[in-house]
Amino acid sequence: SAFAQGDTGFRRTRYQAEVRPALWRLGLRTNARIFQAQKPEEIIGTLLEESGITDYAFALRHEHAAWEYCVQYRESDLAFITRLAAEEGLYFFHEFEEGKHRLVFADDAGALGKGPELFFNLATQGLSEGAYVRRFRYAEAVRTAxxxxxxxxxxxxxxxxxxxxxxxxxxxxxxxxxxxxxxxxxxxxxxxxxxxxxxxxxxxxxxxxxxxxxxxxxxxxxxx
Known part of the structure; x- marks a missing residue:
């Protein structure tokens, strides 16, 4: 999404590249339009494909009703997708593979892949090799009931x-x-x-x- 040339020294030049997922491009498109009698996944799919994103999936465990009338009003495609997904209880994540990545929308935490169990290394002189957790903190806060x-x-x-x-x-x-x-x-x-x-x-x-x-x-x- 961005590339810059930095300082140049003896036989070397510093460059900086910024790489973003394809979904970022939807923040560059702004529109005002109406979607009628469409489910949220149909609306989101339309917006993604308009930007050339075809490698996406929906891992939905719940039925999402069609919107009788859904308006994108003077907002970017990315802002509209984010707002619609939040109202429908959807979240998204990326699955990266060599040479490609897939955008996945889900409505349940069970859609997330389960990773390996990690050791908890409390002692600073303890486990020094392999993957482990060195610090963990649990907190509670008062919120809407x-x-x-x-x-x-x-x-x-x-x-x-x-x-x-x-x-x-x-x-x-x-x-x-x-x-x-x-x-x-x-x-x-x-x-x-x-x-x-x-x-x-x-x-x-x-x-x-x-x-x-x-x-x-x-x-x-x-x-x-």
């Missing part, structure tokens, strides 16, 4: 389109921190139930975290 989303459909005006999802593992914080939003951007119960869960997952993403240091090069986003 419950999400309620509500919406309205003119097709069923008397029906209360409302869904509530409480968080789990709330033993170390109060349960009264509710996130309420209207409209919830759904017109059917299955979508409302799913969107409520996705919103809660996003708001509680930092409730329990782990951080560590390791010399294992295989520890990267897209692996577990």
């Amino acid at each position: 419950e999400v309620e989303l509500k919406d309205y459909s003119f097709k069923t005006p008397a029906y209360g389109l409302s869904h509530t999802k409480p968080g789990s593992d709330l033993s170390h914080q109060r349960e009264t921190y509710q996130h309420y939003d209207y409209p919830g951007r759904f017109k059917q119960d299955p979508s409302g139930k799913a969107f409520t869960g996705y919103r809660l997952d996003a708001l509680r993403a930092g409730a329990m975290t782990g951080a560590g240091e390791s010399n294992a090069a295989m520890l990267m986003p897209g692996s577990s």
